[in-house]
Amino acid sequence: MAPTTIKLLYFDARGRAEVSRLVLAAVGQQFEDIRLPREKWATEKANTPFGQLPVLEIDGRRYAQSLAIATYLAREFGLYGATNEDGLAVDQVIQLSIDLSSSIARTHRERDETKKAELVKKTQEVDVPKFLEFFEKLLHQNGFGYFVGATLTLADIIVYDQLDSLIKRGFVNTEMYPSIQAFIRNVEGNENIKSYLKTRTESDH
Structure with missing residues (x-):
């Protein structure tokens, strides 16, 4: 109910x-x-x-x-796909997004400033691009501008929110990832989301 x-x-x-x-x-x-x-x-x-x-x-x-x-x-x-296999594909992307967040979170836990700078550099230059390549591949393979099927799912919303925050913080650059850029436009093109984004309170986190 x-x-x-x-x-x-x-x-x-x-x-x-x-x-x-x-x-x-x-x-x-x-x-x-x-x-x-x-x-x-x-x-x-x-x-x-x-x-x-x-x-x-x-x-x-x-x-x-x-x-x-x-x-x-x-x-x-x-927003979880039409079948159990769709749900599996949604969960796969969500877990990948969580892995990316965990990778970035390590940079915040490091207290030694020299080690932290080295870790941030590695994360930005090695770890983040690795995850962006995974996202790019999944989007390209699906071919509909979303991660699963031809319509919006929770996977899209989670990755969109994550990337939007990281882009605004200067942690991610999507110029080399055309499928990701198209994906972001698709999510922001959803009429209801577009309306929400126009009025929401902006914050860094």
Whole structure:
């Protein structure tokens, strides 16, 4: 049974809630986008399942974990492919995106400034291009401007959100990847997403 009321609770930033916001925007689903001021987090924390955000509230029931939330919404509103094999292909891309994020996250954990500079250089020059080549290959093989099939899926939204953030931070350059560039245009060309992007609050993360 489809939910009647949906609330998405997060801070006033893109962060771990943005993929779910984009999923809901893409399908034109009405929801309450609750952006919690940081100063109110201490009192709200006890009302969350695991003491963290984002939280999805469905008809009064609260759920946590960003990927679980996004996956539920994508399945509920038809953005997970038409078959189990489509779902496998979607999950494959999502896991690849997570691997890219993990590779980049290592640069933030390094405390030694000299080692950090070397790690950032390696990540930008070796690791990131490797993942971009994987994305480029998958998009080219599919041939429809998306990762799976001929329509938008959660895989597209996750990678789009990731690349959009990395491009804006100067961490990624897509000039050498025509399929990725076409893919970005396709996602941003979705009328509902286009409308959402025009009005969303901009942030670096």
